[in-house]
Amino acid sequence: MNSQQNIAVLCTTYQCQQGNAHKTALRWVDADFTCADYTFAALEQQSNRYANVLKNLGYGKGDRIFLYLPPMPEVYFSFLAILKRQAVAGLLFSNFGRSAVFDRLSDAGAKVLITKQSLLRRMRDVIDGLPALEMILLVDADQDEDESVRSLPILLAQASDEYETPPTAPDTPSVLHYTSGSTGKPKGVLHVHGGISHQQQTVKEVLQLESDDLFWCTADHGWVTGTTYGITAPWSLGHSLVQFGGLFNAEHWFRLVEEQKITVWYTAPTALRMLMREEDKIKGKFDLSALKRMYSVGEPLNPEIIHWVKRTLDKDIYDTWFQTETGAHMIVNRPGLPVKPGSMGKPVSGIQAAIFVDGERSQTPGTIGSLCLKKGWPSMFVSYLNMPEAYAAKFKGDFYESGDLAKVDADGYYWFVGRGDDVMNPSGHLVGPFEVESALLELPEIIDAAVIGAPDPLLYEKVVAFITLKPGLAWDRKLEIKCRIHISNRLSPIAVPSEYHLRESLPKNRSGKIMRRVLKADYLGEDLGDISTLEV
């Protein structure tokens, strides 16, 4: 396998060679709880067939091919096929609105979009603005619309299920995820095939999956957790996964864990808080004896949740921390390491973390500073697409700056303190303020807008908007609904502000930049700090 580092080959061909051909790779459970099992052999054949479709259409190495689909088996087959073709797979959250999708496809110069008819309708108004986009493949069309909008089922019917993946070097680009920042549009975080080695290491060290485990990662494939731990890392080691086509519902989730005998469950604090809220519907009503432990990711895991999981479900839950840029776990809690509730845990093997203050590495326990990681781990991103300066700016000497603030205690445990920038984190998903503000300003009633993230007992953080209306206009419920619908369909439901506050003007510095810090301090009733540069 030395000359073959292709992630998709490790997930399929290699598994078949290793004797896992007849083992279940994917147990797909639909929203109505009908099940379909796909073995590693089936995964190999299906992904080969999809790869041949791409090959027959002339798409391969280096092409950016995007998936804009809700969770469904076609996601996994086509994702692996893109990797087998040595193309770059861009995975999009299916609830992204048209602007969010457009921005990503445009920045990446996407050549192919694999989607479904209803999601393509969302894109109709903007699709002409994507000159690089040559081909749209529809998973649910029974006939071609024209030469560039094709029926995938028809193409698949004509494609062979035999395909030989070219030898793939570890530095070959593989996956492209977008992440939000304080300013500008989301940045394309590019990973390479070689990153799989660190992903695999963390499956062994952190998730500690065994050959007979059935693993459920609830993250959508549009986010790094859903791709790394919901697809590639477990499959590349021959583990069986469950994927669920239904939405969040406390009883449905527990029914799934019970009926499928899921043994290891990876989810997010917001989902756990929603489960806590509906405790009376689940407590004592489901047999969770097969479940060995749980993991959490996306936002800090409150000690309250850890205690609730232990008290109500009689399970241990382990918080994990990583980012889109890191590609895999960096700092974690895991079995074998005593848990300090509320702590991020300790770095995984091979990862050196540090706290920096004013550009210097702090050696003093308890000092709050910038959480940094010594660069060079295999799953580290290799670039921000089209933004080399932004990529360079993430590194200070030998260290990658995460953008998170944290501290480390005398025992070597890390503790998350907050973001070092204005990026918001509703429900474990990063949202950039600039995108939301820009979308609000598209509405004719709004002449100025700023958004901040504020603590929320359910979402961890909620998006709070401050807006200035055109003179003479009044805020009412109709306008709030209009704002909500606009943001939801342009960006995503996650980015919709929960609160709207009217302001006659917004605080800006002398160069006209909105001082979100001042708005946030004011909202939270905190000291406004240095406002000497405040212009308005």
Next chain:
Amino acid sequence: MEILEQLTEVFQMVFEDDEIEIDRHTTANDIDGWDSMSHMTLLMAIEEDFEIEFEEWEVIDLSDVGELIDLITEKLSE
């Protein structure tokens, strides 16, 4: 206008898709974009359009459009 017809128009407006068709058996799994986050916006739009008000406990367990129509019908008759 029938409630289903009026509700369909609200769905089409909230999810910006004129081709959305709903019936009593439609669930969130059938509509792209209808998740726990967009549910709040949908309910607000329904309240505004039908000139009714929901209580939180009334809408937390709605499982399909049929139950939503029954609730709207009940509210309109109050």
